[in-house]
Amino acid sequence: MGYFNIINKGAGPVRLFVGGVHGNEGLTTIKALSIIGEEDIKDGKLIIYNCDESKYISTLDERYYNLPVGKEILSLITNYQPEIYVEPHCYRPDSFSKLTDKDRKKKVGVPPLIELEEGVLIGSVSPFIRINYFRRQDVCVTLEIPCSPSPKALDVYINVLKVIAGSKDRSEIEDKLKVKYPSQVKTARTYALEFFGNYPPF
Numbered sequence: 001m002g003y004f005n006i007i008n009k010g011a012g013p014v015r016l017f018v019g020g021v022h023g024n025e026g027l028t029t030i031k032a033l034s035i036i037g038e039e040d041i042k043d044g045k046l047i048i049y050n051c052d053e054s055k056y057i058s059t060l061d062e063r064y065y066n067l068p069v070g071k072e073i074l075s076l077i078t079n080y081q082p083e084i085y086v087e088p089h090c091y092r093p094d095s096f097s098k099l100t101d102k103d104r105k106k107k108v109g110v111p112p113l114i115e116l117e118e119g120v121l122i123g124s125v126s127p128f129i130r131i132n133y134f135r136r137q138d139v140c141v142t143l144e145i146p147c148s149p150s151p152k153a154l155d156v157y158i159n160v161l162k163v164i165a166g167s168k169d170r171s172e173i174e175d176k177l178k179v180k181y182p183s184q185v186k187t188a189r190t191y192a193l194e195f196f197g198n199y200p201p202f
């Protein structure tokens, strides 16, 4: 059983953050997830889960969701039915160009991740869960950081997680992120449009 924390501030949106979903990413994601506390949530709930180490299969591969860890994530989503879902991941520096490749959609079927700063990348989640486990209006975010992050990168990553933890919906998240990352938010919208045919989501 991995790290589990639930912050309950009564009525309001349900948010679910799940880190360490494959391989040993959990060693990195726990550094950020364990820092989020009561003071970061104003209303609603935040469920935080950091998985134990598991076999590495990409979440873009539907077989991932047949693994015990994949099933665990699906049951968390089904149980809590979050309207805001975040998957913090980490990547090896040599994967940066692959993850942010402008032709990623053509190559692997999903849009490129977008760099916020310090190598911290934002994007959507696996299309399989996005389509089958969430409603269109839900917010689904993947956040990536280099696996051995610099203190600056970790700060950026934690700040974005806290922005999402402290927001009630998509527009609040976008408004807050737009202050620092206007072009990235705009790009995320464009990719979402391509993916869903019209706006939402990340």
Ligand SMILES: [Zn+2]
Binding pocket: 022, 025, 089, 090
């Ligand atoms: Zn990952």
